[in-house]
Amino acid sequence: MYFSLDGERVEGRAGDTLAAALVRLGVSTITRSIKYHRPRGAFCLAGTCGQCLVRVDGVPSVMACQTALHEGLTCERQNGPLGVDTDVFRAADFVFGKGLDHHHLMVQSKLLGRVALEVARRLAGLGELPDKTRGAVPAEERTAALAIVGAGPAGLAAAQAAIDAGVKDVLLIERDPHAGGAIGQGLVKDDRELGSRTVAALGERLITNAELVGMYRDDDPKLPARLLVRRHDRLLFISAQRVLLAHGGASQPLPVPGNDRPGVYAARGLLGLAKRCDVRVQRGGEVAKVVVIGTGDELAQGAKALEGAGYPLVRAIDAAQVIELHGDPVDEVIVKSASGAQERLRCGAVAIALPLAPLHEPASNLGAHTKFLPASDAFALQADADGRTTVPWIFAAGTLVGAGGVEAAESGAKAGAAAARECTERAS
Amino acid sequence: MSEKLIVCACEDVTAHELDKAIAQGFTDIESIKRYTGLGTGPCQGKSCVSGAIRCLRAREALPVGELDHFRTRPPLQPTALRQLAGLPLEMLPLPMAETAQRGQREIPESVRQRLLRPVRSAVSHAPLDRKRNPLPEKTDVVIIGGGIMGLALAWHLAGNGVKVLVLERGYLCAGASGRNGGGVRAQWTTPTLIELAKESIEFMSGFAQTLGINVWFRKGGYLFLAHDEPTLKRMEESAALQKRHGLPTRIIGPGEARDIVPELDSSRFIAASWNPDDGVVFPWPFVWGYADGAQKRGAQVETFTRVTGLDVSEGRIRGVRTDVGTVKADRVVLAAGAWSPEIAKFANVSLPNVPYRHEIVSSEPLKPFLGPLVSMLGTGLYFSQSMRGEIVGGMGDPDEPPGLNQESSARFLARYARALTEIMPRVGEVKLLRQWAGCYDVTPDHSPILGETPGVAGLLQMSGFVGHGFMMAPAVGRRMAEWMGGAKDEMFERYSLSRFAEGRLEPETFIIG
Numbered sequence: 013m014y015f016s017l018d019g020e021r022v023e024g025r026a027g028d029t030l031a032a033a034l035v036r037l038g039v040s041t042i043t044r045s046i047k048y049h050r051p052r053g054a055f056c057l058a059g060t061c062g063q064c065l066v067r068v069d070g071v072p073s074v075m076a077c078q079t080a081l082h083e084g085l086t087c088e089r090q091n092g093p094l095g096v097d098t099d100v101f102r103a104a105d106f107v108f109g110k111g112l113d114h115h116h117l118m119v120q121s122k123l124l125g126r127v128a129l130e131v132a133r134r135l136a137g138l139g140e141l142p143d144k145t146r147g148a149v150p151a152e153e154r155t156a157a158l159a160i161v162g163a164g165p166a167g168l169a170a171a172q173a174a175i176d177a178g179v180k181d182v183l184l185i186e187r188d189p190h191a192g193g194a195i196g197q198g199l200v201k202d203d204r205e206l207g208s209r210t211v212a213a214l215g216e217r218l219i220t221n222a223e224l225v226g227m228y229r230d231d232d233p234k235l236p237a238r239l240l241v242r243r244h245d246r247l248l249f250i251s252a253q254r255v256l257l258a259h260g261g262a263s264q265p266l267p268v269p270g271n272d273r274p275g276v277y278a279a280r281g282l283l284g285l286a287k288r289c290d291v292r293v294q295r296g297g298e299v300a301k302v303v304v305i306g307t308g309d310e311l312a313q314g315a316k317a318l319e320g321a322g323y324p325l326v327r328a329i330d331a332a333q334v335i336e337l338h339g340d341p342v343d344e345v346i347v348k349s350a351s352g353a354q355e356r357l358r359c360g361a362v363a364i365a366l367p368l369a370p371l372h373e374p375a376s377n378l379g380a381h382t383k384f385l386p387a388s389d390a391f392a393l394q395a396d397a398d399g400r401t402t403v404p405w406i407f408a409a410g411t412l413v414g415a416g417g418v419e420a421a422e423s424g425a426k427a428g429a430a431a432a433r434e435c436t437e438r439a440s
Numbered sequence: 441m442s443e444k445l446i447v448c449a450c451e452d453v454t455a456h457e458l459d460k461a462i463a464q465g466f467t468d469i470e471s472i473k474r475y476t477g478l479g480t481g482p483c484q485g486k487s488c489v490s491g492a493i494r495c496l497r498a499r500e501a502l503p504v505g506e507l508d509h510f511r512t513r514p515p516l517q518p519t520a521l522r523q524l525a526g527l528p529l530e531m532l533p534l535p536m537a538e539t540a541q542r543g544q545r546e547i548p549e550s551v552r553q554r555l556l557r558p559v560r561s562a563v564s565h566a567p568l569d570r571k572r573n574p575l576p577e578k579t580d581v582v583i584i585g586g587g588i589m590g591l592a593l594a595w596h597l598a599g600n601g602v603k604v605l606v607l608e609r610g611y612l613c614a615g616a617s618g619r620n621g622g623g624v625r626a627q628w629t630t631p632t633l634i635e636l637a638k639e640s641i642e643f644m645s646g647f648a649q650t651l652g653i654n655v656w657f658r659k660g661g662y663l664f665l666a667h668d669e670p671t672l673k674r675m676e677e678s679a680a681l682q683k684r685h686g687l688p689t690r691i692i693g694p695g696e697a698r699d700i701v702p703e704l705d706s707s708r709f710i711a712a713s714w715n716p717d718d719g720v721v722f723p724w725p726f727v728w729g730y731a732d733g734a735q736k737r738g739a740q741v742e743t744f745t746r747v748t749g750l751d752v753s754e755g756r757i758r759g760v761r762t763d764v765g766t767v768k769a770d771r772v773v774l775a776a777g778a779w780s781p782e783i784a785k786f787a788n789v790s791l792p793n794v795p796y797r798h799e800i801v802s803s804e805p806l807k808p809f810l811g812p813l814v815s816m817l818g819t820g821l822y823f824s825q826s827m828r829g830e831i832v833g834g835m836g837d838p839d840e841p842p843g844l845n846q847e848s849s850a851r852f853l854a855r856y857a858r859a860l861t862e863i864m865p866r867v868g869e870v871k872l873l874r875q876w877a878g879c880y881d882v883t884p885d886h887s888p889i890l891g892e893t894p895g896v897a898g899l900l901q902m903s904g905f906v907g908h909g910f911m912m913a914p915a916v917g918r919r920m921a922e923w924m925g926g927a928k929d930e931m932f933e934r935y936s937l938s939r940f941a942e943g944r945l946e947p948e949t950f951i952i953g
Contacts, residue, residue, distance in 0.1 A: 062483035137829025226514035
C-alpha cells in the first residue's frame with residue numbers, strides 16, 4: 013500500500029496506523045512544536061498526548077496514532093514552513109533559551125508592542141484551514157441501561173459481571189479496533205479467556221473504534237447520562253441509566269530537560285505498537301536499543317514487557333537518576349549513579365514507564381471527587397469498594413480508581429455488579 | 441545553554457515558565473494553567489498535570505493538601521464541528537429552571553467548597569492550611585468582586601490615595617472576567633455606552649505600557665451580520681448614531697463582507713455593519729494587570745475569600761463580614777457581577793439583575809485566517825480568532841433559564857456547530873478543543889447599575905453589565921473613582937438603581953452572545 017508524506021510517495025502496510033507507518037519508515041520528527049519549533053515525535057501512541065498531529069487528507073492536526081492507514085492517504089507535517097526537518101523557526105528555541113515570557117514581552121513601547129503582536133500572530137496556530145468543505149453528519153442515537161467505557165481488563169470484567177447479573181442492555185465502548193486494552197502487552201496477568209468469552213457474549217453490544225468525547229448530565233433522573241462517542245466519522249449519542257468508566261490512564265512524560273525529544277516514547281505506546289502493528293522503532297537498520305526510565309512496578313513490568321516484545325534493553329533506570337536526554341532523535345541519557353558520578357548511556361530510543369495518570373476528566377467535570385496519588389503525582393477518582401463515585405450514576409473501575417494492573421479485573425467485576433443492581437431493565 | 445524541560449508539550453510550556461508563574465504568586469493550578477497556558481492545547485491536560493504537580497511539590501509552592509488538578513471540560517478529544525452539528529437537538533433539552541438555579545446539581549456542598557478553594561480534603565482531611573493574609577480592621581473602601589470592574593476601580597482609587605481592599609471568592613479570572621471571548625467594540629446603540637467603549641478601547645491600546653502586561657489587543661474589527669430587513673434597519677440607525685460619535689462604522693453589502701472574511705457564506709446575510717477599529721483582547725492578563733497595578737499602588741487584593749455578610753446600621757453601610765474576619769468600611773462597592781444580587785441580600789437590598797449562563801467554546805489552533813470578530817445579530821452567534829489561533833465563539837440560547845449555572849452542555853455545542861458551519865462552511869472539519877461557561881449579569885433594560893443604593897448610604901453599585909462590562913471597565917473604573925472622590929457625573933444618576941422604581945429605563949439593544 014502506498015501513501016504520501018509531504019508530497020513524496022512512500023510505502024506502508026495495511027493494518028498500520030499512520031504513526032506505525034511513520035515509525036516503519038524511520039521518521040522520528042512528526043511535527044514542529046507550537047511555540048519553539050522544537051522537533052517533536054510521537055510519544056504516547058495512544059491518543060492522549062497530542063504530539064503526533066499531522067495534516068491528513070487535507071484535514072489539519074489529526075492524531076497520526078489514531079489514524080488508520082489507507083491507500084493514497086496524504087500526510088503532511090505541520091508548523092515547519094520550509095520543511096519540518098530543517099525548520100528555520102527553530103531559532104525561537106535558542107533565542108528563548110529557558111522559555112518565553114509572553115506576558116511581559118516588549119511592553120516598553122506601543123510600537124514594539126505592535127511589532128510583537130504582528131509577529132506573534134503570524135507564528136501562532138498549528139494547522140491551516142481544511143482543504144474541503146464537508147457538511148454535517150447526523151449523529152446516531154442509542155439508549156442503554158449501562159454504558160461501560162473502555163474494554164480493557166476492568167471494562168471487560170465489568171461487562172461480564174453486568175451480563176451475569178442479568179442486565180441485557182449493556183453497551184461496551186472501546187476506542188481501539190479490538191477489545192483487550194493492556195491485555196496481551198505483557199504488563200498484566202493475561203486473562204484472554206475471560207476477554208474472548210465476554211466479547212462473544214456482548215456481540216454487537218461491544219462497539220469498537222468508538223471514543224468517548226463528552227459526558228453530560230440530563231435532568232431525567234431515570235436516564236441521567238448522556239455520552240458523546242465518536243465512531244469513525246460520526247458521533248454516537250448514548251443515553252444511559254448508569255455509566256461505568258474504565259478507560260484507564262494516560263502515559264506521562266519524564267520531567268527532565270530534553271524530555272520532548274523525538275525518539276522518547278511511552279513504554280506502553282511502544283508495547284501497543286508492537287502488539288497491534290508488529291512494528292518496532294529502528295535505528296541503523298536494527299531494532300533500537302532502549303533505555304527504559306520510570307518508577308516502581310511500572311518500570312519493572314515495562315522493561316520486562318519491552319524485552320519480551322523484542323527490544324534490546326540498555327538499562328532500566330529509576331526516573332530520579334536521570335539528569336537529561338540528548339540527541340535528535342534521542343541517542344544519549346545522562347544519569348547519575350549512586351556515587352554521584354555522571355554516566356552517559358547510548359541508546360536508539362528511550363521508553364518512559366511512569367505510572368499512568370487516570371483519565372478522571374469526564375467524571376470530575378461533573379463533580380465527582382478525586383483523590384491525590386502522591387506516588388505518581390496524579391489524581392484518581394474517589395470510589396467506594398463497589399466503584400461508586402460521588403456522582404450517583406457514575407461508577408469507575410481499574411486505573412481510574414487507582415486499581416490498575418493486576419487489580420483491574422477484580423475492580424471491574426465489583427463495579428459492574430454494583431452498577432447492574434441499579435439498572436432497572438434486568439431479566440428476572 | 442541549558443536544555444528545556446517541557447512540562448506541557450502541546451503549548452510548549454517550560455518548567456522555567458512555571459517557576460515564573462509561581463514567582464508571580466500564582467500557586468493554585470487554575471491560575472497556573474491560565475498564566476502559563478499549560479493544559480490548554482489539543483491534549484487538554486492529559487499529559488501535563490502530573491509534571492506540573494511535580495514542579496509545585498519540588499518548589500514547595502503549596503502544601504500537599506492543596507494540590508489539585510484543574511477542571512477539564514468536554515470535549516475530551518478534539519471533535520469536528522461537522523460531527524457536533526449532526527447531534528439531535530430535540531434530544532438535548534435545556535436544563536430545568538430548578539437545575540439551572542442550583543447550578544451544579546450533583547456537587548455536594550463539600551465539593552463546592554473545594555472548588556471555591558483549591559483544597560484537596562481527600563488526601564489528609566486536614567483543616568485548611570492556605571496561608572491567609574490578615575484583613576485590615578478598617579479600610580476606606582471594600583470592593584466585593586475581583587473581576588475586571590472591581591480591579592479597575594481599585595487601581596484608580598489606590599492611585600488617588602484611597603485605602604482599598606478587594607475581596608474575590610475564587611481565583612482571579614474565576615468569574616465572567618475570565619470567561620468571556622475578549623471582544624471589545626464601540627458599536628453600541630446608546631451614547632453613554634459608545635463613549636465608555638471608546639475611552640476603554642483607547643486605554644487598552646496602551647495597557648501594556650501603563651500596567652506592564654500584554655493584553656494582545658488586536659484591532660481586527662467587528663463585523664455584525666444582518667439576516668433580515670428589520671435587523672438591517674436597526675443596524676443603519678446604530679451606524680448613524682455611532683458616526684455622530686466619531687466612529688468609522690459603515691453598512692456594507694455581503695460582497696464587501698466577503699472581502700473581509702472570504703470564508704463567509706454570503707447567501708446567509710443581506711448586509712453587515714463594519715467597524716475596523718473594534719477588536720479582541722486576551723481577557724486574563726487584562727484582569728491580572730489591574731490586580732497587579734492596584735497592589736503596587738497599595739491596594740490589598742484577597743482571593744479565595746468569601747463575603748458572608750454586610751453590616752448595616754442607621755441606613756449606612758458599616759463593614760463587610762467574610763469567612764476570614766470582618767472589615768469596617770464606610771464605603772462598600774458591590775462589583776460581584778452575576779453574584780451581586782446574592783450579596784445585596786445581606787443588606788436587604790433587592791437588585792433586579794438576573795444571572796444567565798452563556799457558553800463559549802474554543803477550537804484547535806489554526807494559522808491566522810480570520811481578521812474580525814463576526815457576529816450574527818439574529819442568533820447571537822459570535823466568533824473570532826484569538827492570538828493563539830483558536831476560533832473562540834459562543835451563542836446565547838433564547839430559552840436558557842436564569843441561574844448561576846456554569847456547567848457545560850452538549851446542546852450548546854450542537855447549536856453553535858450548526859450556526860457556525862452554516863455561516864462559514866469551510867470550518868466543518870475544524871475540531872473543537874474545550875468549552876466553558878460563565879454568567880451574564882442581566883438587567884431589565886440591558887444597561888448597568890451604578891452609584892448609590894437607596895436606603896443604604898455608602899453601599900455603591902457597580903454591576904449589571906450584561907456580558908459587556910469587560911470591555912468598558914477602564915472607563916467605568918476611572919469615572920467611578922472620580923465620582924467617589926466627589927466629581928459630578930451624570931452617568932451615576934442615569935444608571936442608578938432607583939431608575940427601575942422610577943420607571944426610567946435605559947434600553948440597550950446590541951447584546952450578543
